[in-house]
Amino acid sequence: MARLFRWFQALAFPAVLIAALEWYTRGPGAGSEALAPPSLALKAFWSAIADGTLWQATAFTLGSAALGLLIGALLGLLLGIVLGLSPRAARMGFLSIEVLRPVPSVALIPLSLLVFGFGLRMEVAVVAFATFWPMLVLAQAAARQVEPRLLEVALALGLSPRERVTKIVIPAMAARLFVALRLGVAIALVVAVTVEIAANPNGMGYAIMIAQQSLDPALMLAWLFWIGVVGFLVNELAERAQAWVARRMGGVR
């Protein structure tokens, strides 16, 4: 019962907002080219599901976000481990990283467009750049905080550098890595949609842009809602996965 009430509480506010929008667009704001009644948006949403454009665009956005995150996270992880384990390397890389890191990822959209043209690769490149830096910083912090005695054990066992990383360092940082990965998922999705809105004629971001440009506010609102739902679900999943790993591998202190 208490749970049911909490659901009601959560849904009441958006329901009031949606009802207000419905009333406005049917009444004083009827015939507007900017807004549409939510009921029409729902209809547009159904037809987008029915003709498959919804799934296609969603798959493109999620796929390129995932691929970009994979590349950015792997590279960030590798460099982060090196910098985290070797204070000397961290000192040497410090200035270069501080110079490159503040470049906003969207500034690279035109460059990526110039190099790769429209399509999957330009979007993946920008997402990889955007996720690389936070992964690098967090992986470096995680590697620095690996229990020194574990590293001594690795030395005593005579493990090779590669074994040291795969058998000792990565398992010891796993819980922290998933925290970083959760952040990376959020960034990757936002950047992917932004790239599509700004330049790339594919995916959910382009779909919402086109709906606006063809003066179809119902479809535009449907896409806005769907982008919100996808963002919420993806973040929720990432959070769950991270909590699960934290329980299994020992929490992050």
Add this chain to the structure above:
Amino acid sequence: MSRANHTSTGRAGAWIGWAESAAVLAALVALWWLASHQQWVSKVFLPTPEATVRSLLDGLNLGTAPDAPRGELAGFTLSTVERMVLGWLLASLVGMALGALIGISATARAWIQPTLEFVRPLPASAVLPLAISLFGLSPSMVLSVVAFGAMWPVLLATVHGFAHVEPRLREVATALQMGRAAFIWKIGLPSAMPDILAGMRLSMTVSLIVSVVGEMIASQSGLGQAVLLAARSFRASELFAGIILLGLIGFASNALLALAERRLLRWQKP
């Protein structure tokens, strides 16, 4: 973290560290020089460092050539910075005000916070199409989207900060018979300040990103539009000059905020 570092290496060690760090950066630039001059990467994408510096200086009207056309990069940089800072200030004010109103009452939190959590992961740029159809392609449209996107970190941080005010401070406020406004001003905001400042730092990053995207889409004059036009007409050195300026803006705004944060939170340190 680096306790050993502090004791074993003194001032000289720090200097060597800086020198090594600078050497690595110089090596990267040298690699860039080599890659562009040897044509490992096509000149269409990768200009030479000299050409980039020349574009940067010409664009900022610092070039030596007297007959060079007047560069516009300084003006673009100024308008991007203006958009970013204005949007950020608006976002911070509105975010703090709304956050305080929602955060102060447990009832409001219970009813509204789930909706806020739902909207939080929404990419700010996804609101651009809606804003375009509502307000048209105008500077105020871009500004409103910048403020909207940058508001979330501050808003959520304020709500969080208000929800976690030390219970004894609440009791003090009740004992002193403080009104709601006095509680927000004298107890709520100061104790939520660390959260709010962290949120404001994040929202500055968001402001810069949304400003650039807004300039690209809505053709408002600024660095976002400048880099897009440079790329479309294959002027790689101007593109790189714009990217460098955007990086500088990001670096400077972050550094300034970090400094301000340390100043403002000094009272918290024991």
